[in-house]
Amino acid sequence: MKIAHVLSLIMALLLVLLAGIGYKRFTGDVAVGKRLAENNCGVCHDMTATRKHGKGPYLWEIHGRPAGVVDFPFSVAFRKFAEEKPFLWDEANLERWLINPVAFIPQTQMAKQTKDHPVSFDGIQSAENRRDLIAYLKSLR
Numbered sequence: 001m002k003i004a005h006v007l008s009l010i011m012a013l014l015l016v017l018l019a020g021i022g023y024k025r026f027t028g029d030v031a032v033g034k035r036l037a038e039n040n041c042g043v044c045h046d047m048t049a050t051r052k053h054g055k056g057p058y059l060w061e062i063h064g065r066p067a068g069v070v071d072f073p074f075s076v077a078f079r080k081f082a083e084e085k086p087f088l089w090d091e092a093n094l095e096r097w098l099i100n101p102v103a104f105i106p107q108t109q110m111a112k113q114t115k116d117h118p119v120s121f122d123g124i125q126s127a128e129n130r131r132d133l134i135a136y137l138k139s140l141r
């Protein structure tokens, strides 16, 4: 094989690799998101088709679901907010919620620590982690 052929083969392989990485960065990595969700949300949220509530509502089919419609004892603050300004859990709203739930819906229970439940949720700071998490949430159907 001529050196030029080898070089163009290497270039082609590199392009495919870079495109793959770019695609993953753009759409989010579901496998990474799953691990992040298990670590950051699993203690309060069931994410299986079992649809069992925990400290928070189940998250099966969360993407595209209207906020606060499942049969879960939402906080007064959350219920009021979702009644006055109904919205869907699309990517943009999930993103806002994951950055900081309290900035989205002041006084939501999601970020609150209680005596029985010392775990709280402080938001996902990394944009890359949020993208992976949202990719995973979208796969829950």
Ligand code: HEC
Binding pocket: 037, 040, 041, 042, 043, 044, 045, 055, 056, 057, 059, 062, 066, 067, 068, 069, 070, 073, 074, 075, 076, 077, 078, 079, 089, 097, 098, 107, 108, 109, 110, 111, 112, 119, 120, 121, 124, 133, 137
């Ligand atoms: C400390 C427990 C806790 C953790 C950790 C937690 N949540 Fe929640 N989540 C809640 C509670 C409680 C609510 C209900 C909020 C309310 O009623 O104010 C909620 C509500 C939600 C809702 C709204 C659901 C609906 O039906 O409208 C979404 C979406 C959500 N959480 C996603 C997540 C994701 C994703 C994570 C992980 C990155 C996470 N939560 C981590 C407790 C938690």
